[in-house]
Amino acid sequence: MSVLPGTDVISFARGVPSPDMFPLEELAEFARRAIQQDGRVALNYGPPSGYAPLREWIARRHDVGPERVLVTPGSLIGLNFVVRLLVANGDRALVEAPTYDRMLHVLGDRGADVVAVPRTDAGLDLDRLAALAGGRPRPRFLYVLPTFHNPTGRTLSRAAREELVELVVEHELLVFEDDPYGLVRIEGEPEPLLHELLRERGADELCVFASSFSKTVAPGLRVGYLVLPEELAGGVELLATRTYVSPPILPQAQLYAFLDAGRLTPHLAHLGSFLGERRNALLEVLEDRLAGIAAWTRPEGGYFLWLELPDPLDAVELEARARGAGVAFVPGPAFFADGSGHGTARLSFSYPSPDEIRVGATRLADLVCDSVESGG
């Protein structure tokens, strides 16, 4: 570990994949092949909904008609479109606490009345949710990340999903399910999507589903997608047309060539072991050094782990010192609509190598222990 001088900052901050995760040679070959095989289509303007074969591939995967799928340049712009369509200034939107920070910015820029529902290891606070769903003003939707949640890495159990679906059906509350990490699994068995559970109940129209290939294949492709209720698909598609005519068709065709050749499944298996090694490196240091002092989640997949600091440590204050000590993370308040969560931090284990993770986590643990000993 002599390659890591003490002044180099090891970052657990951004949810960015390591370049070592990319199937480089395969993507290079499929990038060429996509142009040779369908370049006359892939290099031109396309439908606002995206490259047709990819749209159909996604539609089959989610068992919906392709007219309900919109392929977007990354999923964040899809979240933007849905918010623009559904939320006017002052409209209420429900989010989890904590939740994806960029979605908080999107809602804030839109002037939404953002109300948070606490989410813990046990799932969402359903009493709070029921009161909000049944109260006034009527919320436009609940934005939720059921699996390998950003920022905590938590996953809703089957029972928690069933209860949540029960509640939203009762109140006819639209669920905005964001699932960029669901296929990035290290261990365990997948639970059904909320989208699937709602469809089983004939309440398909109560779900907007969003996902992406940024965390599974490569963010540089910028391929995200929405699965929309029929009555919203036209409105979102019009926003897409007005915003960019058509999304980038070429990288969608290049991704499709990779998917169509059956390369996703073996790649996901590789990703699971790749990220598992990194998660385990992080967990080992935390268990070694912080057991009984701090608490943390044990994610079965995704990119993130959530750290709960010992009282009265403040993550914002700690982060400033951590940078100086050569380690970075995102303090919890970024993920709370009300800026609370000062005792928490998000650690991403997707970018640094296992050796870097061990060094970085040790630096962080040292800092936490020193702070505790000196009384915060």
Next chain:
Amino acid sequence: MSVLPGTDVISFARGVPSPDMFPLEELAEFARRAIQQDGRVALNYGPPSGYAPLREWIARRHDVGPERVLVTPGSLIGLNFVVRLLVANGDRALVEAPTYDRMLHVLGDRGADVVAVPRTDAGLDLDRLAALAGGRPRPRFLYVLPTFHNPTGRTLSRAAREELVELVVEHELLVFEDDPYGLVRIEGEPEPLLHELLRERGADELCVFASSFSKTVAPGLRVGYLVLPEELAGGVELLATRTYVSPPILPQAQLYAFLDAGRLTPHLAHLGSFLGERRNALLEVLEDRLAGIAAWTRPEGGYFLWLELPDPLDAVELEARARGAGVAFVPGPAFFADGSGHGTARLSFSYPSPDEIRVGATRLADLVCDSVESGG
């Protein structure tokens, strides 16, 4: 021409390149090479401003610092960002009459007070522009397409540019120069960009410049860009971050590989002769069949020609009949903020083959002649 049965619609409607214009084999090779050479960067998230080497290439081309360049997924989303940043509901924006229809939608969606300045073969109506620029409410900008203008194909002369620049400097009016077609030249010599003329006068801050590789290389890459005054660059970049984290880096890297290998210049020469053949096919039929009946522009480049129909022909009414006769175009009113221009039509010659153009233009000329004979 027996390959074209009478029922097939030949379209002069959309400003879409023919797939025969794409340098397919070259792009296939550079697509692969970009991943092999820089895939670890190109496949990941990148800066919101785009792939750094491409941004620097564009900056050198326009002789500005790279911090003023924002590479976007197509240029329309860049226009959207600038409008979002500069125009609040009710703010005044000046456009040409006619102008790019999608920009009218962007301004309309934003609630702008859109005021048009007539543009003819002689250039912009500078008296009208001076009154608006010096009047109240103060316009946020003038949106102008100086070269191979969409929809007319007209180009502002050197003198018209100088006069326009004089006027905007006097009134400190921001010029929003859109130049997607400038490099698509069939004949003639290029005039300086308004951006260049403004810089010569030390008024660089009075220009937002937009362009794209959609019309020169391939739209499926979705690579457009803005060159921004320093004081706007940060604000636009923040909008980009909030909208899509980073633009599609992979197709930007693939395009850069093509540019860096010096392939743009020979490709543009090829494009000029390719489009020249099509423009000439269109002009020949018009001259043969409609001389003395209708009038039209003679573009030196770009994708469009503007047709002025004989009185009292209505382009909207004609277009409905034209579809039935197997030819499509866009009636003029789409390009006027006030929906005027019923006696005009845009003909795009970039998509159909020369043979198709001859057949389509003959159908259109037949229809015009029939209408004139039958008294409209």
